Amino acid sequence: MRVVRGYKTELDLNDEQRTACLKHAGVSRFVYNWGLARSKVAYRNTGKRPTAIDLHKELNKLKRTDFPWMYETSKCAPQEALRDLDKAYKNFFRRVELKKQGQWRGKLGFPKMKKKSKAIGSFRLTGSIKVFSHAVQLPRLGRVRLHEHEFIPVDAKVLSATVSEQAGRWFVSIQVEEEQEKPPPTATTAIGVDLGIKTLASCSDGKSFANPRALKHAQKRLRRLERQKSRRQKGSKNRKKTCRTLAKQHTRVANIRRDAAHKLTSYLSKNHALVAIEDLHVTGMLKNHKLAQAVSDSNFGEIRRQLDYKTSWYGVHLVVIDRFYPSSKTCSACGWIDEDQNLSDRVFVCEDCGSVLDRDENAARNILHEALRTTGSFSESHAYGQSSAGLVSGSGATALVEVGTNLH
Numbered sequence: 001m002r003v004v005r006g007y008k009t010e011l012d013l014n015d016e017q018r019t020a021c022l023k024h025a026g027v028s029r030f031v032y033n034w035g036l037a038r039s040k041v042a043y044r045n046t047g048k049r050p051t052a053i054d055l056h057k058e059l060n061k062l063k064r065t066d067f068p069w070m071y072e073t074s075k076c077a078p079q080e081a082l083r084d085l086d087k088a089y090k091n092f093f094r095r096v097e098l099k100k101q102g103q104w105r106g107k108l109g110f111p112k113m114k115k116k117s118k119a120i121g122s123f124r125l126t127g128s129i130k131v132f133s134h135a136v137q138l139p140r141l142g143r144v145r146l147h148e149h150e151f152i153p154v155d156a157k158v159l160s161a162t163v164s165e166q167a168g169r170w171f172v173s174i175q176v177e178e179e180q181e182k183p184p185p186t187a188t189t190a191i192g193v194d195l196g197i198k199t200l201a202s203c204s205d206g207k208s209f210a211n212p213r214a215l216k217h218a219q220k221r222l223r224r225l226e227r228q229k230s231r232r233q234k235g236s237k238n239r240k241k242t243c244r245t246l247a248k249q250h251t252r253v254a255n256i257r258r259d260a261a262h263k264l265t266s267y268l269s270k271n272h273a274l275v276a277i278e279d280l281h282v283t284g285m286l287k288n289h290k291l292a293q294a295v296s297d298s299n300f301g302e303i304r305r306q307l308d309y310k311t312s313w314y315g316v317h318l319v320v321i322d323r324f325y326p327s328s329k330t331c332s333a334c335g336w337i338d339e340d341q342n343l344s345d346r347v348f349v350c351e352d353c354g355s356v357l358d359r360d361e362n363a364a365r366n367i368l369h370e371a372l373r374t375t376g377s378f379s380e381s382h383a384y385g386q387s388s389a390g391l392v393s394g395s396g397a398t399a400l401v402e403v404g405t406n407l408h
């Protein structure tokens with residue numbers, strides 16, 4: 001299976017290269033905003049939006065007379081910025097359609113002007129890009145050193161390179177097309193996962209992943225920095241300094257979250273033939289003010305996104321259970337339902353068969369049962385009692401994997 005994936009790593013820039021990167025990011029931002037303004041005017045006058053190609057032609061004419069400074073940068077930067085704008089418009093219209101059908105609850109997200117004060121941003125380069133073990137060669141920027149060695153595969157087919165800035169550090173993401181070898185189907189186990197706030201994930205095999213709660217732990221420091229920022233004068237150097245520290249702290253939070261999500265999703269998709277999760281209604285949970293911060297700190301949306309692509313990479317069958325399935329109320333051993341269960345009960349005690357189990361692990365086992373039942377890989381009676389193992393026979397697992405790939 002050929003897949004397109006990105007390898008993102010930090011750049012080790014010299015001063016000249018840093019200036020060049022800033023210029024490219026500036027051009028990219030300028031062209032995006034210019035294209036957006038042009039599109040708005042054109043739409044008002046004619047009811048139609050110019051395509052990325054139209055805009056690029058117009059820009060090329062203006063370049064000579066109005067924007068000669070653009071010649072200092074690669075011609076890819078403006079071209080790709082206009083492509084991004086086109087994509088932003090298309091995504092907006094797609095969401096408008098979904099909203100009409102009642103399938104979209106979030107914001108429609110009309111393309112916005114990019115502000116330098118918000119972020120330096122990024123730019124994308126295409127054309128002759130070469131990857132070495134210690135460096136990458138990019139158009140106009142030349143050979144740029146990398147902090148991490150031998151991370152990007154040297155012989156892969158490179159499609160593009162995106163350079164971006166984050167809290168004072170510069171990164172490159174090399175987009176490559178490569179052959180993703182499906183590992184031989186050695187994994188024959190099925191696993192159910194209960195995602196939560198206290199414990200990020202509890203698995204039906206008894207393994208659990210702690211929630212780092214990065215935002216919660218950084219909260220005190222972030223609040224202090226926010227206060228410091230608001231006390232400092234707008235436009236002053238000290239305010240800028242605080243802004244930079246603040247941005248670093250936010251990046252740290254995001255990194256911790258992403259790391260936890262990757263560890264979890266890799267464990268699930270590399271070691272199992274079937275992964276069962278609950279369909280969480282994240283947007284709904286975010287509307288609940290008491291839950292919102294804890295939920296966004298848990299990164300459920302990102303976990304789901306990573307599971308989607310990783311399970312398809314490794315040929316794992318991902319089963320999503322209906323969100324109204326009473327996974328935490330049901331006894332995973334006998335099927336008894338505890339109607340008056342309290343959210344604060346950390347342990348599930350069955351009044352019918354007497355089994356005692358951690359609440360989340362019980363839920364994870366139920367999610368697995370339900371997945372096996374709905375996919376028809378196990379009869380219900382068979383599933384109960386076999387709870388901890390949840391083993392799929394060898395031939396069964398291969399059949400499942402095939403179904404899985406069709407579904408993705």
Ligand SMILES: [Zn+2]
Binds near residue numbers: 331336350355
């Ligand atoms: Zn029971």
